[in-house]
Amino acid sequence: MLLFFTLGLLIHFVFFASIFDIYFTSPLVHGMTPQFTPLPPPARRLVLFVADGLRADTLYELDENGTSRAPFIRNIIMHEGSWGVSHTRVPTESRPGHVALIAGFYEDVSAVAKGWKENPVEFDSLFNESKYTWSWGSPDILPMFAKGASGDHVYTYSYDAKREDFGAQDATKLDTWVFDNVKDFFHHARNNQSLFSKISEEKIVFFLHLLGIDTNGHAHRPSSRDYKDNIKKVDDGVKEIVSMFNHFYGNDGKTTFIFTSDHGMTDWGSHGAGHPSETLTPLVTWGAGINYPQRVSAQQFDDSFLKEWRLENWKRLDVNQADIAPLMTSLIGVPFPLNSVGILPVDYLNNTDLFKAESMFTNAVQILEQFKVKMTQKKEVTLPFLFTPFKFQVIQDLVTSLLTYPLSHFVGYLLVFTLGIEVLVLSFFYRHMLTAGLTAFAVWPFLTRLWTRAKVTSLSWAFFSVLLAVFPLMPVVGRKPDISLVMGAGLLVLLLSLCVVTSLMKRKDSFRKEELLVHLLQVLSTVLSMYVVYSTQSSLLRKQGLPLMNQIISWATLASSLVVPLLSSLAVFQRLFSILLSLMSTYLLLSTGYEAVFPLVLSCLMFVWINIEQETLQQSGVCCKQKLTSIQFSYNTDITQFRQLYLDDIRRAFFLVFFLVTAFFGTGNIASINSFDLASVYCFLTVFSPFMMGALMMWKILIPFVLVMCAFEAVQLTTQLSSKSLFLIVLVISDIMALHFFFLVKDYGSWLDIGTSISHYVIVMSMTIFLVFLNGLAQLLTTKKLRLCGKPKSHFM
Known part of the structure; x- marks a missing residue:
């Protein structure tokens, strides 16, 4: 009996581990040739503002008095640049969002094993491809882009992590710290010839990570006065930084500014899933190489946000979050990040048709390079007669149809039991x-x-x-x-x-x-x-x-x-x-x-x-x-x-x-x-x-x-029932459910759909393993006896 139980437990461990081997390993490949547009870029430098946790609707909408919470940003939308909504993917967390923005790909699930703080694999990014990058902000975000960079050209300036306190009196100080340090940095550069020469180069990036809005959202929720006032503070800070850049570089017209967010936030102050309040983030761009505002009479969007925001007459250009990375690389003329899957949003560009065409072609070749390397690697580890792309779906459909037929016989005999199992399965969705x-x-x-x-x-x-x-x-x-x-x-x-x-x-x-x-x-x-x-x-x-x-x-x-x-x-x-x-x-x-x-x-x-x-x-x-x-x-x-x-x-x-x-x-x-x-x-x-x-x-x-x-x-x-006997029945029930979820696992669609299908399978497959350890804890709590005085009674496991 013990041998049978141990063997069954081992088999389930293997099944459990197989999902991680299939889905929780990094899909990133290396060895691609860098691709860049040969034509001269419109900008020499780029400034990226990321307001962590900022919802698109909260930024764009007018307050109860009919005025904007971010008047400077709204003025940019109407008179200087282009704007839209950046659509993020699940999980809507800070690290995946920043990776999509700066590296152009959606973080694979293997990164969760390290808490999204360290790089599970090295990846290329805009910062790595730049001549120099200077960044200010949270110690949770900045180091991951410096750690994977080649050479010594990505500089980070972070505050103490203890500042990120949800119970703190004023979280806007996180953003004030960034703005003040950027201004001090440029003031110092005027008296430091070496630093001055570096920031006068082309192909450079300045990154300002602003965490105050996210912190206030967690602590007080997005509907709070603290969250909304923080938006005004950020707007004022961005205005000062833009003015300082223009003055420092003599209004040379070679600076591009991009303002966006890594993710939004729910009404109850959390993020991580796929609610529109989490996935819809703002994108406002202006400066060198960016289109001016385009007045339109009508726009086709399924949502009703434009009228609510009173921006229906200014053309809205939506993008996927990973598309922002190729946009930034195109603007300053550096190679596209090697692992990027973003598609260049050409409607944002104010340049010649030739430049746009060359940039789109470079973008396509860069994505094709990843496919070629991935296919080569797959061939090397696969037997030749098994390497038949795009035909495995037929086999999966055949097995599914046959199973729907190894099940039609069971329904007749175990209707009530099957109904109970289906209720359990459906409860994972509803x-x-x-x-x-x-x-x-x-x-x-x-x-x-x-x-x-x-x-x-x-x-x-x-x-x-x-x-x-x-x-x-x-x-x-x-x-x-x-x-x-x-x-x-x-x-x-x-x-x-x-x-x-x-x-x-x-x-x-x-x-x-x-x-x-x-x-x-x-x-x-x-x-x-x-x-x-x-x-x-x-x-x-x-x-x-x-x-x-x-x-x-x-x-x-x-x-x-x-x-x-x-x-x-x-x-x-x-x-x-x-x-x-x-x-x-x-x-x-x-x-x-x-x-x-x-x-x-x-x-x-x-x-x-x-x-x-x-x-x-x-x-x-x-x-x-x-x-x-x-x-x-x-x-x-x-x-x-x-x-x-x-x-x-x-x-x-x-x-x-x-x-x-x-x-x-x-x-x-x-x-x-x-x-x-x-x-x-x-x-x-x-x-x-x-x-x-x-x-x-x-x-x-x-x-x-x-x-x-x-x-x-x-x-x-x-x-008077043996726990071992009961576990055998529980094992059968959980395995029937696991078999159901196995055929519901998806390897296509949104990350939310894929992740949900995998998590369901893993949860049910691990139920038996989990129950063994939980049963041990329950036995400890129910059978062990300690005494306040004297010798403890012997009931140890």
Whole structure:
């Protein structure tokens, strides 16, 4: 049995790793010949402004008084340059956005392994091809373009990362720092002959990365006064820098200015997915080689933005974000970035037809060079008779059709089971399918003999199933924060704790005082969590940052949440309730709204599930019913107590999978990064730290999983069921789902479509592997016992 289980686990590891080998390796190739336009370029220098996190609509629209938030930029649109919308791709994050802007390709998913801060592979960029590049801004963005540059010609000037504090009083200082340092740089250049000669060269780039708008958006949301005022500050700063450049270079007309953004931001202050508020960013260009404004009577766009922005009479020129890189290289006459896939937007160019034609031809040859190198590499590692381009789709279609035919036979025999699997599959795309499944669960006891045997348990099951079914119908976490709901969830936990403490005080056994002390510690932890959530929000609203004491309490609560339950009794009910109290304290600290109630409702349903499974097993005559207060967790369970599998155990395994999926998607969708709000971690830290913030968010996601698995440990114990047998059934269910998602994997379309299809397959394939480790954590929490005094009882794994 152990050998079979190990072999199955190994096979799933291989299947899991195969997806990463296929999809999570860099598609970039090297060895291409640089391509550049032989004609003289219109500009000697280029200035790139990137306002991080700036939405197109917030920049272009007029405020409530009918005036522009960025009057200088709007004046450029109407009188000096060309404008449009730059369409970004998912993930709408800072690194991928800047890579698309400056290197001309969309960052491959392999970069996520290094947090999008270091280069997983070296790539060419506009900065590398330039004669010199000077850049100012965030230490998270600038180094990656300097690290991959050949020679020593890309210079970076960054502030301390600690400045990127979402709880800071004034995030506009991040942009002010950039503007001030650029002005100081040019002032210094007047007295430094070596530097002066460098900035007087041609084919040079100046890059200003402005992070204040993004930081204010995360902290206060794009609808806030802080976010909108920051746009005005950036507009004023850009105006000063443009004036300084024109004065420094004697208005020689050889400077090109480009103003854009790496990504937008949702109304709730996050980014990462494909909502238009995240993917529509501004692009305004002017100066040498750029077309002047073009007045038009009508424009054909599907959206209604032009009228809202009152720019319907100025020609709007939309581009894909990667198209900006070839535009910039064409303007200053450097080779196109070798890995660029951008298409030159010639409508932005103010030059001869010959120059445009030569630039388009160079662009096409540069992209063709990548294809030739990629094809050569593919031939070298592929057997000759297998190298048949564009014909593999036929084989895939044949297998799919046959499978649709190795499935038509199963539908007839396992209609109900298949329907349940389909509900699980559809829930990955439509969260409300979980509502349909939970509603069906609520009806289940009334269709069996459970209703006649246990009316109270059946009604409780139906009530909590329907209550849990409400959550998938609600907006994803983070869109409508409401701290009052977090406080309400805390009060419910305290009310339940009071009931447990009252019952403990009535007991007279020798462990009563110890148990009472443990629960009082957990009640205190819940109260402190509620206080920290409320005071932290108040402090951030006053722009006073995260109080140090709140931070200490939060981390202490998190650290103790996995230890305190081990001090409680091994009785099933008391241990599970202790685990709930400890994990809820941490979950409250990580909550911003209604999701704080979710683990509580889920746990209530889990308690009822344990009772109802006892009833179903008793009615079949398999075992006698025991009180949950008399059953204790023990790792050294007598194997002779285990029974054989019954047909109803398939239903139990399906319930486990369904509850795990509900825990996964009940309050959001992990396939969409922007389901999570950075405000969730503000009780722990506000200084930007992607890995730490990501780890805290992942623990928030895991808490409902742990609650479900701990409850399932009790189900296995009370129904005398071997966990190994159950895992075999869960393995079959997850593999059927994985097979379904395998044929839904896409290698075409948008990155959002491709990434979503891959993530679904990986999630389901890793479910079995994930359950093994989660089961180990659940066993640790339920079977290990520590004592406040004396020797610990031996229940180690």
